[in-house]
Ligand SMILES: C[S@@+](CC[C@H](N)C(=O)[O-])C[C@H]1O[C@@H](n2cnc3c(N)ncnc32)[C@H](O)[C@@H]1O
Ligand SMILES: Nc1nc2[nH]cc(C(=O)O)c2c(=O)[nH]1
Ligand code: SF4
């Protein structure tokens with residue numbers, strides 16, 4: 492049988508760390524990021540367009556799982572660490588081999604994805620963060636696909652539990668209503684509300700931390716007003732610390 496090796500290569504935008512996970516369920520945890528290139532979405536406020544738009548393709552590299560894992564091991568000084576797969580949409584890449592390789596050496600794997608593409612290998616992950624996009628992103632949620640992601644994760648492979656959660660970026664009242672809808676649809680999933688950064692690299696020269704914190708304050712008041720006590724509200728910690736800097 493002829494195996495097309497190229498189809499197993501990963502499109503890699505950047506590999507960096509260790510740093511801390513700045514968002515959601517694993518906020519504050521030391522991690523190495525593997526950021527893949529290419530995305531099926533075009534969120535109006537995306538903070539990682541260099542890993543999304545085809546005009547940045549020449550900056551990405553095609554690498555095997557072995558090459559990516561060697562870089563992860565080098566960065567982590569061969570100490571098992573949490574590896575966070577992000578992008579772009581990492582769900583459009585063949586990441587199963589990387590997860591298998593890493594698990595064999597004690598590494599754990601989390602993914603950040605919008606839930607628009609469900610892959611069988613989600614069952615091999617340790618953490619699956621689904622981040623469906625609210626109206627301000629100008630993207631349309633495919634609920635059937637989001638549900639398929641959760642369904643796959645509910646059958647963890649090799650006795651593994653895939654810890655799942657939902658994370659919704661909120662900029663305004665419409666986004667907040669979308670987040671409420673998500674909570675009603677998936678009452679058993681931990682839900683994180685993430686204050687939006689309205690000054691990502693392509694929309695402003697300087698990051699407006701005060702503006703981000705004001706939105707965060709509004710979001711907290713808004714949830715308390717609704718007596719919505721099961722939700723968790725967070726900023727992007729890395730954005731507060733390091734602004735729009737890349738590779739942190
Ligand atoms: C860059 S995305 C990559 C992974 C995947 N495509 C996704 O959207 O989940 C990682 C996380 O950053 C969030 N994000 C992107 N731009 C943002 C912004 N301007 N403010 C707040 N969060 C943002 C996304 O919603 C997602 O949760
Ligand atoms: N420190 C840090 N935390 C993050 N959490 C999610 C990120 C991402 O871009 O997916 C990210 C990132 O780029 N840096
Ligand atoms: S889905 Fe994620 S990577 Fe893709 S455009 Fe939206 S925020 Fe950016």
Ligand SMILES: [Mg+2]
Pocket residue numbers: 538539
């Ligand atoms: Mg980011």
